Amino acid sequence: MVNAINEKNSAGSTKTKQLVIDSDVHSYFNSIEELVPYCDESLQKRLNIGPFKKKSFNGKVVSSGEFRFPECRYINPGSVLRLDAFSPNGSIPGADPEFVAKDLFDRSNTVYGVLNSANATMGAFHNVEIANEFNSVYNNWQYENWIEKDARYKMSMLVTPLDPVAAVKEIERIGKKPGVVAINLQTTSIPLGKRHFYPIYEIAEAYGLPILMHPDSESSGENGPAQAVGPASTYMEWHACLGLIAQRNIASLVCEGVFERFPKLKFVFAEYGMAWLPGLMWRLDKNWKALRDEVPWLKNRPSEYIRRNVRLGTQPIEEPFRSKDLLEVIQMAGAEDMLLYSSDYPHWDGDEADRVFNSLPKDLKNKIFYENALNTYNFNR
Amino acid sequence: MGELKSVTLCSAEDLQPGERQLVKVDGSEIAIFNINGQLYAVRNKCPHQGVSMVYGSIDGTMLPSDPHTYQYGKHNEILRCPLHGWGFDIKTGESLFDAEKCKIKTYDIRQEGDSIVLYLNKEPKIVSLIETNACFVS
Numbered sequence: 001m002v003n004a005i006n007e008k009n010s011a012g013s014t015k016t017k018q019l020v021i022d023s024d025v026h027s028y029f030n031s032i033e034e035l036v037p038y039c040d041e042s043l044q045k046r047l048n049i050g051p052f053k054k055k056s057f058n059g060k061v062v063s064s065g066e067f068r069f070p071e072c073r074y075i076n077p078g079s080v081l082r083l084d085a086f087s088p089n090g091s092i093p094g095a096d097p098e099f100v101a102k103d104l105f106d107r108s109n110t111v112y113g114v115l116n117s118a119n120a121t122m123g124a125f126h127n128v129e130i131a132n133e134f135n136s137v138y139n140n141w142q143y144e145n146w147i148e149k150d151a152r153y154k155m156s157m158l159v160t161p162l163d164p165v166a167a168v169k170e171i172e173r174i175g176k177k178p179g180v181v182a183i184n185l186q187t188t189s190i191p192l193g194k195r196h197f198y199p200i201y202e203i204a205e206a207y208g209l210p211i212l213m214h215p216d217s218e219s220s221g222e223n224g225p226a227q228a229v230g231p232a233s234t235y236m237e238w239h240a241c242l243g244l245i246a247q248r249n250i251a252s253l254v255c256e257g258v259f260e261r262f263p264k265l266k267f268v269f270a271e272y273g274m275a276w277l278p279g280l281m282w283r284l285d286k287n288w289k290a291l292r293d294e295v296p297w298l299k300n301r302p303s304e305y306i307r308r309n310v311r312l313g314t315q316p317i318e319e320p321f322r323s324k325d326l327l328e329v330i331q332m333a334g335a336e337d338m339l340l341y342s343s344d345y346p347h348w349d350g351d352e353a354d355r356v357f358n359s360l361p362k363d364l365k366n367k368i369f370y371e372n373a374l375n376t377y378n379f380n381r
Numbered sequence: 382m383g384e385l386k387s388v389t390l391c392s393a394e395d396l397q398p399g400e401r402q403l404v405k406v407d408g409s410e411i412a413i414f415n416i417n418g419q420l421y422a423v424r425n426k427c428p429h430q431g432v433s434m435v436y437g438s439i440d441g442t443m444l445p446s447d448p449h450t451y452q453y454g455k456h457n458e459i460l461r462c463p464l465h466g467w468g469f470d471i472k473t474g475e476s477l478f479d480a481e482k483c484k485i486k487t488y489d490i491r492q493e494g495d496s497i498v499l500y501l502n503k504e505p506k507i508v509s510l511i512e513t514n515a516c517f518v519s
């Protein structure tokens with residue numbers, strides 16, 4: 001396997017540049033109208049797009065007749081999109097596939113980038129028919145406009161977590177297409193370990209597709225609050241507490257025996273942080289020793305299942321008081337094979353590949369930036 | 382520190398109010414701004430993860446206040462990193478959260494006649510204007 005390319009710098013000496021696989025890149029459309037050619041008439045009508053576009057009384061009224069995505073209820077005081085990523089053609093950051101490839105992939109030496117839709121929030125939409133149809137349409141739009149445009153683009157496909165039957169059908173429809181490398185499930189108030197999801201897990205495992213979770217529209221629609229004890233007041237609280245969702249879901253997956261039932265199925269938690277991992281593992285392991293009668297199907301320590309079946313996107317990486325402590329945290333959890341570099345481009349809280357992890361040893365960096373992703377997704381399907 | 386050396390960067394026409402430019406002085410990039418006729422120059426590298434400050438927004442900030450009260454101030458005096466939004470006082474380069482330990486380097490920049498002139502510690506060998514992508518200022 002080739003691990004790095006040699007680059008000649010201007011002085012003529014060579015230095016190796018780390019190859020990168022990016023587990024979290026966001027694709028945007030400039031306007032939802034871009035989906036019109038992919039929607040049948042009835043969906044256009046229900047989304048109020050194309051010929052059915054509502055004018056909101058010329059913008060004078062914020063009309064509930066407009067289609068609106070379920071969304072995060074918190075207002076970022078700055079910008080959610082990085083301001084250095086506007087495309088020369090005027091597209092908003094993340095909406096021009098050619099420019100994203102240049103600005104992100106070329107610059108960071110990225111071999112593959114996994115696209116996670118910027119509109120992966122329909123898991124919280126009450127009308128499941130619309131959610132199902134939107135997700136299929138979005139999958140088609142993304143495939144045609146991104147995956148087919150540059151071989152470095154790979155994607156997680158959207159499915160509706162509230163409708164496992166439809167989710168399975170959608171996976172049967174496109175889950176084996178080249179370039180589709182994960183299933184973007186989205187959070188709801190149903191913990192991930194519950195039987196509700198097993199039909200999805202069964203086909204995901206059979207197709208070799210990891211389940212990818214990413215913050216989407218917590219506290220909105222079908223979603224419980226991200227903050228466990230009740231809704232936050234500020235964006236800062238919401239964002240800092242996102243890791244609670246991953247912790248709660250991982251505990252559910254372990255205790256319900258999902259990793260015994262589906263031993264080959266991987267779960268990628270992107271954008272929930274990682275520094276909480278040692279504590280979660282230690283608590284679950286300790287409780288398993290005393291309370292294992294409740295979960296007699298767990299043959300191994302919870303931490304062993306987590307290490308085998310869970311992967312964590314690294315962004316936004318925690319920045320300890322002493323930067324070298326990051327290595328300690330990784331070692332404390334034995335998470336060397338679990339971490340997947342993610343840029344989160346073009347979002348405001350992304351990590352730059354050439355700056356993040358500079359305090360880590362080279363071998364570990366190569367795992368995080370490259371090898372672990374190769375062992376998680378099937379890029380050659 | 383010896384006497385500062387002056388370099389002419391461009392004509393005043395090329396840096397009108399509301400405009401910004403990126404210049405390369407030997408190895409380093411410097412972002413220059415004209416905010417309502419006031420000129421500012423800062424190192425084009427955020428001290429956090431190194432991204433280009435020339436794409437940063439310029440705004441104000443909430444001044445320190447009592448819990449559950451807000452007071453906006455320093456309008457147009459804060460340059461924010463285009464990635465994570467760390468704010469810097471554009472006059473002093475001091476960050477809003479740790480003025481002593483986290484700063485961005487600032488330079489003396491003036492309009493002299495029809496020229497924009499930058500003052501540096503040492504005579505630069507090469508000075509050039511660099512083209513930027515569409516700059517979006519929020």
Ligand code: FES
Pocket residue numbers: 427428429430431432462463464465466467
């Ligand atoms: S790179 Fe500037 S604030 Fe992070």
